[in-house]
Amino acid sequence: MWRVLWKLKISHKVKIFIWKGLKEAIPVKELIWRRMSKGDPICSGCGEELETLEHLLLKCKKAKEVWKVAPIQWDGIQELTGNFNRWWAALSEATQRDQGIDHIYLTAYILWHIWKSRNDKEFNNKTHEPVQVITKAWNAWMEFNEGTKKTRSCSIESTTASLHRNEQEASQTPDNRIVGMQLRIATKWNKASKSIGYGIVAADCRGQDVMGWKMRERESSNQVQHEAEGVKWALIKAAEQGWRLVCIGVPNMDLLQQIQGTKTVGLWLATLIEDIRELSKMFYKCSFCIGKYRRNDLSCLFSAQALSNYFDEEWVNPNL
Incomplete structure (x- = not known):
């Protein structure tokens, strides 16, 4: 060794x-x-x-x-x-x-x-x-x-420059709003196959879709739990890429309030909410907001496609 x-x-x-x-x-x-x-x-x-x-x-x-x-x-x-x-x-x-x-x-x-x-x-x-x-x-x-006073960077090459600018912009924003990578999450439930399709798409501060993921998992007990799992997966994927400034679009207002602590956490969600809060500490800054979806949003398309996939799939915008 x-x-x-x-x-x-x-x-x-x-x-x-x-x-x-x-x-x-x-x-x-x-x-x-x-x-x-x-x-x-x-x-x-x-x-x-x-x-x-x-x-x-x-x-x-x-x-x-x-x-x-x-x-x-x-x-x-x-x-x-x-x-x-x-x-x-x-x-x-x-x-x-x-x-x-x-x-x-x-x-x-x-x-x-x-x-x-x-x-x-x-x-x-x-x-x-x-x-x-x-x-x-x-x-x-x-x-x-x-x-050890060594400068280390976890960001991928394609987003390094923009993330450094985002840190400066975030510190100058009056309401301390996150302006880094913004992640959208969509879920698709197939009761027949007892599976959930997750579609996660990350956009930069200009709103340009950069990366995305299609994942298929076994179903949970209810829709809110599915969405909480999606938020957890979005945080994991963001951490894998080394992004330091992230804003997670939560697809459900009730779930968003539980994550932010403004509403009592349901017993069936307690462990997931704790995981989400712990994962959020891995970033320089991490915020949560209600998810805003465009017409024919790519995340919704990915969640539907994920149900027919046997393996997780990563998408990178070929135009960048």
Whole structure:
């Protein structure tokens, strides 16, 4: 593992930090049981398989829930999750791509906080929601960046210049209104297939549609819950792109009031609302407003198309 880290073109201090963090996660239950014949080798998170390093950090259903909401994904190396060293070695090749070093830093923090969450459950019987784990990892990563006085940018190349201008405009706006990326959300319910189609479209400060997503999920209990899930997915997609100024168009006034705290949160929505509020803290500035849709809005078209898709689909405006 150290040889893999050493190949990365990052500072010695950061290599030591990542190595120490991952090394702490080595004494998992399976290893202790195998070496010392003590304890129970079964993972307490799922109660189904041996708690190996790979299982704890990558393959346990609890870990998968965390990775699902993480602002960075490593889908291309899923077949390597059975061997952590090989998985990390493949991940380290990301140094060759844009923001690759930042992605590796953040991944190390996520791994570390999955481990910390496991310990809190194991020793203090405290359960952490996936969004809480990601939020803590994100905040720790941001604090580390500030501590090392290194300027890091999470924005994609196509929006970097406009987002810097948006920060200045936001600080000069009297009502402190967000003028960054604006996301619209539409949902389409197919009762026959028991599925929901989500259409999410992001527009820049000029109102030009930049990106969009089509996603299909299993149905929830009611329409408002579907819309809350859509808001959550919009925040996750915005975080994946590294956008720092976002305004989320909530498709339902009742849901908007619950998110903003001006109306009592329904019991069936409490967990989702908490996730939405936690995710919103990952941005420089994040606001919510009632969704405004154009005639034949692209988000509505995407939500209908998503119902016939087997896989999520990302759209990028070819005219930009």
